[in-house]
Amino acid sequence: MASELRTLRDAEWDDWSDALDRAFGGVPPSRENRALRRALTEVERGLAIWDDGDCVGTAGAFSFGLTVPGGAEVPVAGVTAVSVRATHRRRGLLRSMMRRQLGDVRERGEPLAVLTASEPAIYGRFGYGPATQDMELSVDTVRLPAPDLPGVEDVRLRLVDPAAAVADCERVYARLVPGRPGMLARRPGWERLPVLDEPGRRDGAGVLQCVVAEAAGEVVGYARFAVKPSHDHAGPTGTVLVRDVEALDPVGYAALWGFLFGIDLTTSVSVPGRPVDDALPHLVPDMRRCGIRLEESLFVRPVEVGAALAARTYRTPVDVVLAVSDPFCPWNEGRWRLSGDAEGAVCERTTAPAGLALSVRELGSAYLGGFALSALAAAGRVRELRPGALTAASRAFGSEVAPWLPHGF
Numbered sequence: 001m002a003s004e005l006r007t008l009r010d011a012e013w014d015d016w017s018d019a020l021d022r023a024f025g026g027v028p029p030s031r032e033n034r035a036l037r038r039a040l041t042e043v044e045r046g047l048a049i050w051d052d053g054d055c056v057g058t059a060g061a062f063s064f065g066l067t068v069p070g071g072a073e074v075p076v077a078g079v080t081a082v083s084v085r086a087t088h089r090r091r092g093l094l095r096s097m098m099r100r101q102l103g104d105v106r107e108r109g110e111p112l113a114v115l116t117a118s119e120p121a122i123y124g125r126f127g128y129g130p131a132t133q134d135m136e137l138s139v140d141t142v143r144l145p146a147p148d149l150p151g152v153e154d155v156r157l158r159l160v161d162p163a164a165a166v167a168d169c170e171r172v173y174a175r176l177v178p179g180r181p182g183m184l185a186r187r188p189g190w191e192r193l194p195v196l197d198e199p200g201r202r203d204g205a206g207v208l209q210c211v212v213a214e215a216a217g218e219v220v221g222y223a224r225f226a227v228k229p230s231h232d233h234a235g236p237t238g239t240v241l242v243r244d245v246e247a248l249d250p251v252g253y254a255a256l257w258g259f260l261f262g263i264d265l266t267t268s269v270s271v272p273g274r275p276v277d278d279a280l281p282h283l284v285p286d287m288r289r290c291g292i293r294l295e296e297s298l299f300v301r302p303v304e305v306g307a308a309l310a311a312r313t314y315r316t317p318v319d320v321v322l323a324v325s326d327p328f329c330p331w332n333e334g335r336w337r338l339s340g341d342a343e344g345a346v347c348e349r350t351t352a353p354a355g356l357a358l359s360v361r362e363l364g365s366a367y368l369g370g371f372a373l374s375a376l377a378a379a380g381r382v383r384e385l386r387p388g389a390l391t392a393a394s395r396a397f398g399s400e401v402a403p404w405l406p407h408g409f
């Protein structure tokens, strides 16, 4: 019997979710995790492939609002839950789901699709380009003094129940979203994700903790973390495992890091991801001891090139014709004239000669301002067809604030 690709139905969610878990190694999620995933799933956006009654392929999408350069919140599809059963791999099932999904995204009028990849090599062929980076830090808090700034002494730190403090933390998060490209406006329910604390996934660490920073009686920041105790012959060597830290101002931010650096019986702080322009390395005298590592994070795929490029603003005035190739979504192929500045932009089809030639994947990489068109050109991925076009466009696509994805999905 031929396999059938169709939209997920409510009653099929358990089979679909089991198939997905199996493809990722089969470790069962906790009941709480599964319930949260069930609640967040937009079933009508789920895709499943069935073979003789078995679910052998899964894909889904979340309806997110993504901050783009200039601060607008653009509706995007957050592609997720992609899997193909081990017995059915490399027969084109993923390709068929990607084709169907990008068509659906286009029909919904979302100009962009975004995802985080289990393996980055998978998604370029479907037009997704790496667009943001995570700065991971592993900070030696024995050798580095705790961050300090004038005014830190006026910040009150309170250790609170993470679940009870969710509303306060979420208010801080929501105020930060418009200020940084790549951040996602969290829809109701998503605030529960950062406080999910599954005993089976603590890997030797203790319970999730939360400290809030208050100034003038208002919560201005928070840090969520766990402590992983350890000892060697010379004494305690515990690690503070940070989940997230956000603050509305530099003093609140420094106060939170000062607290995390100083937790008794620990000698390091491990931070899974911050923006590449984060303040932390500048709050210490020796950034080499921050153990910095970069990793690509959010992949961006312009689904409607014209609408996507017109949805953001540009750092400097730009007027350029782009010759775009997009074999997977041929409706984007051809020449587009982009003219814009810091106030707004227009992007329309044109027959004028092109200044730059690139594929939709490079447009995705440059879209949030995280990777420069000039750097992509140096790798042969963007071609300058009119002298001067590259420098002007590369400057215009840049972002004052580094794009960053605050959490996976």
Ligand SMILES: CC(=O)SCCNC(=O)CCNC(=O)[C@H](O)C(C)(C)COP(=O)(O)OP(=O)(O)OC[C@H]1O[C@@H](n2cnc3c(N)ncnc32)[C@H](O)[C@@H]1OP(=O)(O)O
Pocket (backbone or CB within 6 Å): 023, 024, 079, 080, 081, 082, 083, 084, 085, 088, 089, 090, 091, 092, 093, 094, 095, 096, 115, 116, 117, 118, 119, 121, 122, 125
């Ligand atoms: C957004 C997310 O959810 S990311 C999560 C992705 N899922 C996983 O990693 C779970 C484990 N892996 C899987 O379930 C599967 O192997 C998948 C989904 C990655 C691939 O599914 P398949 O049905 O085998 O892919 P399909 O046969 O359609 O391959 C399409 C193309 O991608 C390539 N490809 C597939 N998997 C990979 C991979 N892991 N690395 C590099 N290339 C890959 C194929 O070679 C093929 O290339 P081509 O365009 O040159 O022909």
